[in-house]
Amino acid sequence: MPTPPLVAVFTRTTGYRHDSIPGAVAALRALGAAQGLAVTHTEDPATLGRTLRGGCAAVVFASTSGEVLDDAGRRALEQHVRTGGGFLALHSAAVTEPDWPFYAELLGGARFAGHPDVQTATVTVEDRRHPATAHLPERWEWTDEWYDFTANPRASVRVLAGVDERGYRGGSMGADHPLVWCHRVAAGRCFVTALGHEERAYRDPDFRRHLSGALAWTAGPTGR
Numbered sequence: 001m002p003t004p005p006l007v008a009v010f011t012r013t014t015g016y017r018h019d020s021i022p023g024a025v026a027a028l029r030a031l032g033a034a035q036g037l038a039v040t041h042t043e044d045p046a047t048l049g050r051t052l053r054g055g056c057a058a059v060v061f062a063s064t065s066g067e068v069l070d071d072a073g074r075r076a077l078e079q080h081v082r083t084g085g086g087f088l089a090l091h092s093a094a095v096t097e098p099d100w101p102f103y104a105e106l107l108g109g110a111r112f113a114g115h116p117d118v119q120t121a122t123v124t125v126e127d128r129r130h131p132a133t134a135h136l137p138e139r140w141e142w143t144d145e146w147y148d149f150t151a152n153p154r155a156s157v158r159v160l161a162g163v164d165e166r167g168y169r170g171g172s173m174g175a176d177h178p179l180v181w182c183h184r185v186a187a188g189r190c191f192v193t194a195l196g197h198e199e200r201a202y203r204d205p206d207f208r209r210h211l212s213g214a215l216a217w218t219a220g221p222t223g224r
Contacts, residue, residue, distance in 0.1 A: 004038040005057035007219055012043040014066030018092060023202035024062045031212045037219060045073040052076040057219040058086030058189075061093035063196065068096055078102050081188035086218035090211075091196040094147060106190050108153035108183055115145045116170025118197060123179065127160045131213030132180065132191070136161070136206065145197035147179065148172045157183040157192075180210075182217065191218045 009028050011021050018024075025041050032039035037057065042048050049072050052059060059080065061068075069077065074097075081087050087106050089096075094112040097103035104111060123140040125133050146163055148171065153159070161180040165171030179194040191214045201207045 004036050005219060006051070006055070007032050007037045007039045007215070008048060008051045008056050008059045009039060009041040009062055010043070010048050010059060010064060010068070011041065011062050012045065012064055012068040014068060015095060016065050016092065018063040018197065020091075020197065020199040020202060021063050023199040024090060024196065027202040027208060027211060028060060028062065028215065031208065031215055034212070035216055035219070037215070045069050049073040049076040052080040052085070056080070056085060058088060058215070060088040060090060060215070060218075061096060062090045063092045064096040065092045066096065067098070069100075074100060074102070081106065081190065082186040084187040084220075086189045086220060087185075087191070088214055088218045089190070089192045091145075091194060094149070094192065094194060105185055107192055108157040108181060108190070110149040110151050110153040110178075110192070113148040113150045113172070115147050116168070118143065118145050119168050121146055121168035122164045123161050123195075124164050125161045127158065130158075130160050130182065131216050132182075132193070132210050133160045134213065135209045139164075140206070142195070142207075143198065144195050144201070146171060147194040148177075152176060152178060153181055153183075153192075154178055157181040182214075189218050189220060 120143045182191045
C-alpha cells in the first residue's frame with residue numbers, strides 16, 4: 001500500500017501557551033486520519049526540521065507563540081513551502097516568529113496586534129466555495145478571541161471570513177476585519193485562521209469541519 005501523506009503538527013510556545021493545544025492536536029490527528037493523512041506531533045524544532053527536510057504534505061503551527069524555530073528550522077520551513085508544501089497557521093500562530101520576514105509572508109503580511117476579551121461575535125463568511133467555509137452560514141455566531149492585525153492582508157490573499165466589529169467590544173480594524181484567509185507562497189499553499197482560542201472549539205462540529213477543510217486544502221489532493 002502507498003505511504004499516506006504526512007502532516008506535521010508543531011505546538012512549541014515561548015510566549016503565551018493556550019490550554020486548548022492538546023485539544024487542537026487531538027482534533028488534527030482525528031481529522032487527518034479521516035482524510036488518509038499520517039499526522040505527527042512535535043514541540044522540538046530539530047525534529048520538525050528533520051520532518052520537513054524528509055518531505056511532508058503540510059505543517060500546522062497550532063497555537064505556537066514567540067520565537068519557536070532555530071536557523072535550520074527556518075531554512076527547512078522556507079524550503080518546504082517554496083517547493084510545494086502546505087502551511088496552516090492556527091490561532092496564535094499569528095503571534096509567532098515576530099522578527100522573521102518570510103514568516104510574515106506566510107501570514108499574508110498580517111501580524112498580530114492584540115485582542116479584546118473573549119466574547120461572542122458574528123463571523124461573516126465571504127467565500128463559501130472553499131472547503132473550510134463551505135458548510136458555514138453567511139453569518140455565524142461564535143465565541144472566540146478576536147484578533148486584530150497590524151495590517152489588512154486582503155490585497156494579497158483570498159479572504160474567506162472576517163468578523164463584524166459592530167457585534168462585540170474592542171475591535172480596532174473597522175468595517176473590513178479579515179480572520180480567515182488563504183494564498184500561495186511560491187509553490188506552497190498557506191492557510192491562516194485566527195479562530196480556535198478555546199478548547200471546546202475543537203469539539204464543536206462546525207469548527208472541526210472548518211479545520212478539516214483547511215487541512216485538506218493545505219495538504220493538497222496529492223499531498224504536495
